[in-house]
Amino acid sequence: MQAKASKLWASALSEAAPTPYWTDRPDRPAPTEPLTTATDADLAVIGGGYSGLWTALIAKERNPGTDVVLVESAMCGHAASGRNGGFCAASLTHGLANGMDRFPDEIDDLERMGRENLDAIAAAIRRYGIDCDFERTGELEVATEPHQLEWLQESHDAAVALGYRSELLTAAEVQNLVHSPTYLGGWWDRDGVAMLDPARLAWGLRRACLESGVRIYEGTPVQRISKSNGKLTMHTPHGEVRAPRVALCTSAFQGPLAKVSRHVVPVYDYALMTEPLTEEQLESIGWGRHRMGLGDASYQFHYYRLTSDNRILFGGYDAIYHFGGKIAPDLEYNEETFERLSEHFFQTFPQLDGLRFTHRWGGIIDTCGRFCAFFGSAYKGRLVYAAGYTGLGVGATRFGAEVMLDKLYGLDTERTRLRMVRSRPLPMPPEPFRSVGINLTRWSLARADAHQGRRNLWLKAMDATGLGFDS
Template sequence: MDPLRALADAERKPYWLDRAIAPEPLPRLTGEVTADLAVVGGGFSGLWTALMAKERDPALDVVLLEGREIGWAASGRNGGFCAASLTHGLGNGLERWPEEMAALERLGRENLDQIEASLARHGVDCSFERTGEMHVATGEWQLRGLDEEAAAASSLGLRVDRLDRDQVRAEVDSPTYLGALWDRDGAAMVDPARLAWGLRDACLRLGVRIFEHTPARSLRDVGGLLELATPQGAVKARRVALGTGAFSPLLRRLRHFLVPVYDYALMTEPLPEARLAEIGWRNRQGIGDSANQFHYYRLTDDNRILWGGYDAVYHNGGLVKPEYDQRDETFVTLARHFYETFPQLGDVRFTHRWGGVIDTCSRFSAFFGTAYGSRLAYAAGYTGLGVGATRFGANVMLDLLGGEETERTRLRMVRRKPVPFPPEPVRSGVIQLTRWSLSRADAHQGRRNAWLRTLDALGLGFDS
């Protein structure tokens, strides 16, 4: 089907948020309140922090501030991959923290197990499916990377299956597939909006006070308390946890480490069982290809296919604007790639198209820290893998705020910061050159030019 025709009726909004089951907004904050802990941000980072703070100490008075509605940003418009990885994949982690990878993989998989247990304990219904994820090779040059990752995973005792061309096409039939690595335990599929709304309800039941449409405009120290000013009030708290993602941080220092990147996705109409049978996919794994500009895709509980990724768009100057959430050039490219991957589904149409900003850093995975004499903690830079890793990050923030030395806080990954990005306009030039180089590498059998090899040597990069 012509991509323009397939997209003609697609709603310009995230599929996950475009449903009548969305909860009614909670009141905004008016006046001044006090709290033991103030959490800024109503995405997964803030929700897990508030929830686990109350689980650690039910008597703790916790306030959560959200500038819009719970889950409206990256937490409610992502692909719904809840991955165990804390390091944006095994390869990235091995390059940066080889001596810690055994511990990081164990902690990540324990974190995923604990997410599953927490959802059951709090009755959060978000279509949690522990199906794992397949990394597929669509170019000959990607096969060696799969072999290397399979060997590394095996050395760490991880359960992964290396599939050849016939084996992967028996799982999901695409003429583009040449092989795959199936991590059976390392990912679950979730409905991200229902996950956010379910965590919101769990927080409320435990006594967290949540204020929506209440952006925190500024932060200052007032007489031993930290004061968060909002448009119609303020919160004074003994401790503060920041989980604001890509949006303007209340700590200026974070701006040196974060850049906003736009990611885009499509959602198909539901596939009848007979149509889905044409490509198989009986085991419902999440799938991502192994190119530098990669796609990610998965099935919803009503057998739609979410198809996203490829373009990771940075606007010069780090600009974040609502109009950037829609990019027709990318939507057409994604639709064309969908039909190339699944020609059997050449008449399937799309019902939704959307995009949005995520936060990334030079090491692709979250970093952590404190300020104001360790009365404030932050976690940021999840680079698209925050659905699962934010719960780990929330535990790190609570450990740091409590002054606890734990296995988590002893990690070099937690104690060290990523390399900061250069100031503008050099930052924009570096990022755009890197994006161009990655695209060129994909077009030339993965061969990395001198610029990418330099970044590799320095442990730097750009990803989504």
């Protein structure tokens, strides 16, 4: 019986295109021309994901006369920004629990700034007419094991203490929202998460940048940086950009500043997208009434959501690190993980038996030892960077852009005074210790999920050194 079921789960993937669903559409914009000459600018931005796009756009909002040049090695939004799950969270700290553990003295301010940041994202989407299916639905975290109910209670209590609209739900109440035999209870953060189309957000920000006068050169990797006469020069294959200020926004990719990679771990995450559900199929799971994002409370968790045309994106669980932080196109496709996700999908929604997947893909997340963004500078403050968003960059990158611009222009702000902004996570150890530690942590998390959430000695040691992993 199990073998037959496994074949059915695998067969649902047989026609799934090995490409991100979000970018596999005809409205994808044409790339700009690469840089082929030398040019000067007031501000140079390296990287065309959310981080770089928000930095360029906000720089123009602050001072429309600022000459901004953005260079991107491929095309804006091609990596994590265009292929993620589309969960735009208010949290700046990878969740309230992680923020309370790491920054207890300023968690109230961090949460307030995060909610203000999400409001500002919504306002920018309206102001620039970005059609990205933005829906502030909140997120429902579900318990699939009895021990997780206590965790949901703790999350709910913390949210209520901060004045948030939060609901703790019984098994029956959760089933009334979304029908799955695996759900034992839930916690619904009503306001802290919005759902959106990630690629169209990136493309919309790109368009807004261009219309604001930002010069964007795609297909233009920065190979090295040099300094002279109070400016930094970004050297590219066929040109160069000279600027007194530089924002480095390369996420998990190795950029021209090696010291950033000491703190960043590129981890591969994978997702599936179904064909559109029929009205009957949507009714069978009951989800269409509220359309909130969903995630389970396991350490190795799944995240899933509905699209505007009622497909289901289903991702997460596996988080795979390759020796030496290897990043390569072939690592975006992992058939074993895709089959595991398919199996978990139909265990979650057995009533959708027969539904097929149209797309399967993977990509890298830039995680770090504290699981939320960190900031730094180089070249005596002429260059600043932000990295380590750990999957919550859809929302938090806008806040990070504000921080980088504050630092570049020497502004003393509420943001720059935060300990979160002034401190950095511990650097990751070199290989082979890095791989051993990461894989031992993954194994330990799987063990904890199988043993009522009990953390073994390795995880407790990571907690004690500030490298604990809770999500």
